[in-house]
Amino acid sequence: MAAKLLKRQARESGSAPSAKTFTPSALVRMYCIRDDHIHVLTEVKREYENKVLELTNKLEVDLK
Structure with a gap:
């Protein structure tokens, strides 16, 4: 946009x-x-990345 x-x-x-x-x-x-928006977005991004990593690791274990 x-x-x-x-x-x-x-x-x-x-x-x-x-x-x-x-x-x-x-x-x-x-x-x-605002700074607080950036903080919230950073936290959401971090949680998303952690969830993706967790699911990727689980998938790798399941495929073995």
Whole structure:
């Protein structure tokens, strides 16, 4: 979604988007992401990765 918005803005202004446009700080400003949101998302990601690892290990054991 951010990419579409940035591309549209670039078309309207007549300039091409640069790699610098996609910095996390730009996205934070664009979406008003707060530190507590980042903390929650980090925790969810960590739990997801742990569950994937757990299921992968279980599958490997089951396949042996």
